[in-house]
Amino acid sequence: MARFRVTCKGNRGEASRLGHTGCRTEANAWGGGVEVEGCGFGDSELFNVRCSGGSNGNGPGSRFASVEVRKDGSHVLTTYDPRTGDVATVFTWARGDLGWSV
Secondary structure, three states, X not given: OOOEEEEEXXXXXXXXXXXXXXXXXXXXXXXXXXXXXXXXXXXXXXXXXXXXXXXXOOOOXXXXXXXXXXXXXXXXXXXXXXXXXXXXXXXXXXXXXXXXXX
């Protein structure tokens, strides 16, 4: 069984791909977009979200968020300053929580 599943849907329907050790996907417009890369480590998964230069290739992207999904179902969302790469905020929440806790 695959650990990761990536899906996309466009005018010609939906497609999906499976990955055992990780996954990577992009959604681009002409001037910009986002890239999500996921990988497994131990019992957790980590997803990094980056800005991209879009389909016109307007320069390299920078990471602005990451989400860690832990074995117990808790999540850690970290946001980054895209100019410096420094951590801006960290949010955590447990499985079943409806709100945020900082």
